[in-house]
Amino acid sequence: MEERFRALAEDADRLFEYSRKPLRKSIRVNTLKTGKTKLITALESKGFRLEQIPWTKEGFWVEGEGLGDTLEHFLGHYYIQEASSMIPPLELAPECGDLVLDAAAAPGGKTTHMASLMENTGCILANEPDSRRIKALKFNLGKLGVLNTLTSSVDFSKKIDYKSRFDRILLDAPCSCEGQFRKNPQALEQWSLHKIHRCSGLQKKMIENALSLLKVDGLLVYSTCTLAPEENEEVVDYALKNFNLKVEEIITPGFRRRRGVAEWGGRSYSSEVGKCARIHPQDNDSEGFFLAKLKKCGH
Amino acid sequence: MNSKEKESFLDEACGKYGLNRDQFRELVFLEDDETVWVSNRDCLMHELRGFRLDSVGMFFARKKPKLELAVNAVQMFAAEAAKQIKLGRGKALEFIAGAAVAVKESDGVYVVKYGGDALDSGRVQGGLLKRTSKNSLI
Numbered sequence: 372m373e374e375r376f377r378a379l380a381e382d383a384d385r386l387f388e389y390s391r392k393p394l395r396k397s398i399r400v401n402t403l404k405t406g407k408t409k410l411i412t413a414l415e416s417k418g419f420r421l422e423q424i425p426w427t428k429e430g431f432w433v434e435g436e437g438l439g440d441t442l443e444h445f446l447g448h449y450y451i452q453e454a455s456s457m458i459p460p461l462e463l464a465p466e467c468g469d470l471v472l473d474a475a476a477a478p479g480g481k482t483t484h485m486a487s488l489m490e491n492t493g494c495i496l497a498n499e500p501d502s503r504r505i506k507a508l509k510f511n512l513g514k515l516g517v518l519n520t521l522t523s524s525v526d527f528s529k530k531i532d533y534k535s536r537f538d539r540i541l542l543d544a545p546c547s548c549e550g551q552f553r554k555n556p557q558a559l560e561q562w563s564l565h566k567i568h569r570c571s572g573l574q575k576k577m578i579e580n581a582l583s584l585l586k587v588d589g590l591l592v593y594s595t596c597t598l599a600p601e602e603n604e605e606v607v608d609y610a611l612k613n614f615n616l617k618v619e620e621i622i623t624p625g626f627r628r629r630r631g632v633a634e635w636g637g638r639s640y641s642s643e644v645g646k647c648a649r650i651h652p653q654d655n656d657s658e659g660f661f662l663a664k665l666k667k668c669g670h
Numbered sequence: 671m672n673s674k675e676k677e678s679f680l681d682e683a684c685g686k687y688g689l690n691r692d693q694f695r696e697l698v699f700l701e702d703d704e705t706v707w708v709s710n711r712d713c714l715m716h717e718l719r720g721f722r723l724d725s726v727g728m729f730f731a732r733k734k735p736k737l738e739l740a741v742n743a744v745q746m747f748a749a750e751a752a753k754q755i756k757l758g759r760g761k762a763l764e765f766i767a768g769a770a771v772a773v774k775e776s777d778g779v780y781v782v783k784y785g786g787d788a789l790d791s792g793r794v795q796g797g798l799l800k801r802t803s804k805n806s807l808i
Binding site for chain 1: 699708711715717718720721723726729742745762763767784787789
């Protein structure tokens with residue numbers, strides 16, 4: 372693993388250092404139920420210290436204990452969410468009235484974020500194939516006051532042949548979670564090359580199925596919380612070879628990012644993957660993350 | 671629910687909790703034998719057959735043994751309810767933890783508020799207020 376990380380980052384020692392640090396707690400204000408000023412006042416009066424996350428006006432890093440035990444949390448006024456996870460919905464930027472697919476939605480952090488960006492209009496299909504995880508998804512949708520979402524349990528790794536075509540799709544794919552070592556030491560224990568290759572195969576099937584449901588001129592944001600190129604640039608490269616797509620630049624301001632890698636493990640990818648964004652834990656003192664924005668072109 | 675069923679359901683729900691009926695004008699309600707769900711109209715405008723739908727919108731109420739609003743529905747739609755009890759912070763925390771809280775109101779069902787926010791519904795019996803919808807959390 373160390374060798375791989377050294378090949379990915381010239382500042383690998385900082386990557387290791389940050390991967391061992393505890394993760395900063397962060398929240399997103401749920402604008403479907405409250406306002407930012409009201410929530411800041413309420414949390415600061417309880418002794419929490421809030422710091423604005425630069426890439427989203429609804430996001431804050433929070434210092435203080437008991438963030439899950441406040442009245443405001445019970446009321447669904449905020450969602451405890453990792454700061455880098457707030458980027459994919461911002462990048463997808465769903466608009467009021469859109470038909471949106473969240474292909475791997477549980478536990479619902481990004482779905483509820485999109486619902487608030489859409490002001491509870493339009494329609495989000497929040498899909499989660501795991502029946503245990505769909506319960507958590509529905510709990511969070513209800514708690515945050517989401518009215519524009521349907522839930523479903525389609526397995527996106529299997530062939531899908533439906534007539535629906537979506538304006539925007541978020542595919543936050545299941546992955547080997549290399550970016551989550553700070554939060555989830557189990558991910559480190561369970562790390563293996565075999566897992567990376569297994570995830571990569573699954574992700575290619577998922578992106579293929581998701582893209583088949585996207586409208587021409589529609590947008591798909593593909594994201595993972597891993598750093599492995601096999602699960603990131605290689606999946607995007609696979610999509611580019613099989614669909615008529617354009618990779619769009621990631622435009623959300625305020626976070627440090629690296630460009631996608633064009634070569635890995637003896638393979639060369641399309642130069643377009645350079646437009647993808649890699650976020651290493653040391654870049655923004657966050658989880659590691661990857662995202663790509665794909666636009667479907669006509670024939 | 672068709673429009674007649676919706677009106678009849680709202681008669682009962684708004685009557686029991688003192689909810690403002692206008693806020694539901696643009697929303698649609700769906701029901702099975704035991705539960706009621708609420709969603710925006712857009713959610714029903716798309717052909718999504720084949721997606722094995724699990725739920726539509728937000729869980730709104732349980733119908734049996736008697737109509738009981740879900741906690742999420744109270745928080746979302748009942749802040750302006752006519753039948754309300756306002757609690758201070760200490761009592762509000764006790765109430766949501768499931769404790770019986772002493773109040774002056776007469777027996778009946780109320781929307782319980784803290785500050786400007788509806789917390790949940792509660793039933794007053796003999797000067798004690800208790801949550802009614804603990805089991806409404808999905």
